[in-house]
Amino acid sequence: MKEQSKFSKVLSILLSVVLVISSFYLLYQVIRLNVLPSKFLFPLTIGVVVLDAIFILLLVYFSKNVVSKIICIVLTLFICVASCFGGYYISKTQNVLSSITNVAKHAKNTVSVIVKESSSIKNKSQLNGVSVGSLRLNEQGSKKALKELSDEGIVLNQTEYDSMTALLEAFYNGEVDSIIINESSRSQILDMEAYSNFDSNTRVVYQTSYKVKNNDSATSVSDITSKPFNVLISGSDTRGGFDENGRSDVIMIATVNPKTHTILLTSVPRDFYVTTACDAGDGCMQGALDKITHTGIHGTNTTKRTVEQLLGIEINYTFKVGFDTVTELVDVLGGVDVYVEPGYATTTSEFSVHEGVNHLNAQQALAFARERYSYTEGDRQRTKNQQQVLMGIVKEATKPSVITNYAAIMDTMANTFSTTMSNEEITDLIKYQLNNNPTWKMEQYMVDGTGDTLMCAELGDAASVMVPDQSTVKMAKDKINAVLAGKSSEDVK
Missing domain, CATH: 3.40.190.10 (Periplasmic binding protein-like II)
Known part of the structure; x- marks a missing residue:
């Protein structure tokens, strides 16, 4: 009987040590991630310490009979496992943030x-x-x-x-x-x-x-939670890996004003006929006329400089999406849903979509995002399809069910996204969202033009392009400046 009591005491002490270690591992990862505001972090820390203290007291001193001891042991083990898994998932998140903000030189x-x-x-x-x-x-x-x-x-x-x-x-x-x-x-x-x-x-x-x-770098704002900023979202159509230069097939400028809680997405069609601009060392044909998609061949910085010149704005950060690696993320998520408007159902050798909601697997989603020949609007509709796929990924990735495959999703995201925004700036934004819980207003605009066949510098030959309608370019600039100034882009007519 004494031996059983001694064994029970030793087991209780060991479990208490494991409980403390696992709890502090969880807290360490939470603090390291640095996304929780103080009003959440302090109660969490107190709660974990109090919970540990209660279970240690129950294990070592107060659970005397076999039933209560077993219940305490089972609950303690459950808390230990939950803390370890929680810490592991948070660690994965931290690794992803470090990876996507570590822009390759x-x-x-x-x-x-x-x-x-x-x-x-x-x-x-x-x-x-x-x-x-x-x-x-x-x-x-x-x-x-x-x-x-x-x-x-x-x-x-x-x-x-x-x-x-x-x-x-x-x-x-x-x-x-x-x-x-x-x-x-x-x-x-x-x-x-x-x-x-x-x-x-x-x-x-x-x-x-x-x-x-890689000359791409940030022009950071002093406080990302209060100062407005522009982000270039560039969807790279590479087939050789995320770190490879490739055409910018998705080009959007996200204008974010944290004070007014407004985000304006301005889309530029990939065939937009523009004057190329870049920094020394990018290797682009400075001043040459070409489709804007071809600027990505010389790196994201060339696309950024060209967009800045086109719209007369400053881009503070870039966010690169590898469309070929996006397929891996779609696979891990179990597919994405896209909505096809009436009259836009189509069938190709790679995918088929009907009117209404369609669930696409990875290869279908990639083909859907690249298709333009099936639509009379051509590149305009492809741009909309790409936005649908990206929004579908965001929707799937924010569902509670992702927790069952969280580690694989985090690993895939690390190979899919890259940004010049720093780790600290991203965590500041998350903290701001958790602390204030603002409701963001989403606004959209797309520059437009007319189709033509003109000489493209990178091809050294004529190709199908979209000649900019300068009134829409001016409208885009005015809308972006309105949001930066704290107004709504919808007020600009």
């Missing part, structure tokens, strides 16, 4: 040597002596690929072309047996109707990559 560009699917060339060793076409615009990437192959004793006969169209024509006409392209250009090729089957009738026989400096 360099961006990757992937370069591929490509042959026709019907070619007898199966691997890089068979490239020796073969003719290869490349773009003068992609000189850095071509040199990297050719040098690496040359170091292995594989020498190709290079011919340079001034435009993507000329390069592709030479390739398909048999003037060259292979071509070198930057993978960020693949989407451009697929957008050209004559080469929409490029993926299926070609294959990669050699691939390499090189890095370029």
